[in-house]
Amino acid sequence: MRLTRLLLEDFRSYPSAELRPDPGLTIVAGPNGSGKTNLLEAIFVAVTGRSHRAATESELVRHGAAFARVRLDLTNSDGADTARVELILPGPLGSAELRKRVTVNGLARRPAAVSETVRAVLFRPEEMLLLVGAPGDRRRFMDAILAQANRRAAHDLAELVRVLAQRNALLRAIRREEAGSDGLAFWDEQLAEVGSRVMAARLTLVAQLDARIPALHDAVAPPEEQGERVRLTYADTLKDAWPERPNPRDPADTLPDAEQLAAAFRRRILAVRQKELWNGVSLVGPQRDDLRVELAGREVASHASRGQQRTIILAMKLAETDLLGAGGAPMPIVLLDDVFSELDAERSERTLALLLQRGQVLVTVADLAALPIGRPAVSTWQVGEGRLVQAPRVA
Known part of the structure; x- marks a missing residue:
C-alpha cells in the first residue's frame, strides 16, 4: 500500500x-x-x-x-x-x-x-559504510528485513535479546561467585533453541539476497563495474561444532533446518563453557555472527574501491525492497x-x-x-x- x-x-x-x-x-x-x-x-x-x-x-x-x-x-x-x-x-x-x-x-x-x-525501507547516509563498519551494522541490516518479512523471526529476535540478557546476567553472577552454574543448563537450551531459529531465518535471507544481488548490482553499476561477481555469505561462530555446514558456492547444498543448528549450538556452547565463565558473557550465538560480502572472490571491506562498495550497498537496499514486497506482501x-x-x-x-x-x-x-x-x-x-x-x- x-x-x-x-x-x-x-x-x-x-x-x-x-x-x-x-x-x-x-x-x-x-x-x-x-x-x-x-x-x-x-x-x-x-x-x-x-x-x-x-x-x-x-x-x-x-x-x-x-x-x-x-x-x-x-x-x-x-x-x-x-x-x-x-x-x-x-x-x-x-x-x-x-x-x-x-x-x-x-x-x-x-x-x-x-x-x-x-x-518500509529506510536508507540513511550512514549505510554507505555498511560494508566496512562493525559486524553489528550488518546484523541490524539482516534483522531489520526479517522483522518485517517474517513474524516468527521477529518474535525470535526479541526473544533472543531476552535470553541473552538473562544468560549474561547469570554468567556475570557466576564469575563474581554470587551464583552456581546449575542454572546455566536451562539458558543454554534456550539459547540453542532460539539462536538456531534466528540463524536459520538469517541463512534463508542471505541466500535470497545473494540470488538477487548480481542483476541489481549490474543495474546500478557504471559500465566498467558491471559483470563483477558479488557474493553474500553468512559468517557464523559455530566453527567445528557444525561439521554439516553447507558450501555456499555449491548450489546442490541445501540450507540446514533449525534442529541441525540447535545440535551444533549445544556442542559449541559446551566447548566454550570455561571461556564464557571467565568472561561473564555469551560467546556463541547470532549476536556474534556477520554478513560477509565478496567481490570477484575477495573481501569487499579490504579490496573494493569506495565506488564499488557504494554500488554493492545500493544493490543490497534494492534487494531488501524487492524481498519485502515479494510473495504478495505490500510493496x-x-x-x-x-x-x-x-x-x-x-x-x-x-x-x-x-x-x-x-x-x-x-x-x-x-x-x-x-x-x-x-x-x-x-x-x-x-x-x-x-x-x-x-x-x-x-x-
Whole structure:
C-alpha cells in the first residue's frame, strides 16, 4: 500500500504537520537540522515500531508534550482498499496510565503485525559504510528485513535479546561467585533453541539476497563495474561444532533446518563453557555472527574501491525492497534520507529510476541540486522552523 497522508502531533520538532506524498516520487527539502529526517523517522517508527536514532522512545516526543501521535493514511494502487495506522508514544511528562499503542483501522495491534498492512525501507547516509563498519551494522541490516518479512523471526529476535540478557546476567553472577552454574543448563537450551531459529531465518535471507544481488548490482553499476561477481555469505561462530555446514558456492547444498543448528549450538556452547565463565558473557550465538560480502572472490571491506562498495550497498537496499514486497506482501515505501549527497550523478539516476519502478519513494535533500537530473515535475515540500509547506513542483 502507498502512503496518502502523514499526520504528526508533537513528534520530535513538530507541534503538528501534514504531508501528502505523491504515489511516485516526493521530495522533502530543507537545511540540515530543519526536521527533514524526523518525517522519515515518523513513518518508519509507525511501520516498524522502532526508531533508528532514538535511544529511548520518549526522545520522539516533542519537549514539553505529554505524548506524540503519528498517523499514516494508506491506500492500494487502485484506491479500492484503504487503511489507517496510528501510533501513540508517551512522553516523560505523560500520565502513568499512558502506554505506547499501535492501531490499524482502530484495532490494537502489536508493532510486528503492522507489516501485514504496510512496510518500509529506510536508507540513511550512514549505510554507505555498511560494508566496512562493525559486524553489528550488518546484523541490524539482516534483522531489520526479517522483522518485517517474517513474524516468527521477529518474535525470535526479541526473544533472543531476552535470553541473552538473562544468560549474561547469570554468567556475570557466576564469575563474581554470587551464583552456581546449575542454572546455566536451562539458558543454554534456550539459547540453542532460539539462536538456531534466528540463524536459520538469517541463512534463508542471505541466500535470497545473494540470488538477487548480481542483476541489481549490474543495474546500478557504471559500465566498467558491471559483470563483477558479488557474493553474500553468512559468517557464523559455530566453527567445528557444525561439521554439516553447507558450501555456499555449491548450489546442490541445501540450507540446514533449525534442529541441525540447535545440535551444533549445544556442542559449541559446551566447548566454550570455561571461556564464557571467565568472561561473564555469551560467546556463541547470532549476536556474534556477520554478513560477509565478496567481490570477484575477495573481501569487499579490504579490496573494493569506495565506488564499488557504494554500488554493492545500493544493490543490497534494492534487494531488501524487492524481498519485502515479494510473495504478495505490500510493496514497501522507500525512504531515502539525504542519500544522493553521497552518490555520483550516474549512480543516483540509476538507483532512483529502479526504485520508482518499484513504488513510492520519499526523498529528503538539503540541496535540490543534489537530485538526479532529468526527472519529471515532482511533488516538493519545504521544511523550516518546525513547519512543513508544499512548494511549487520542480522539474
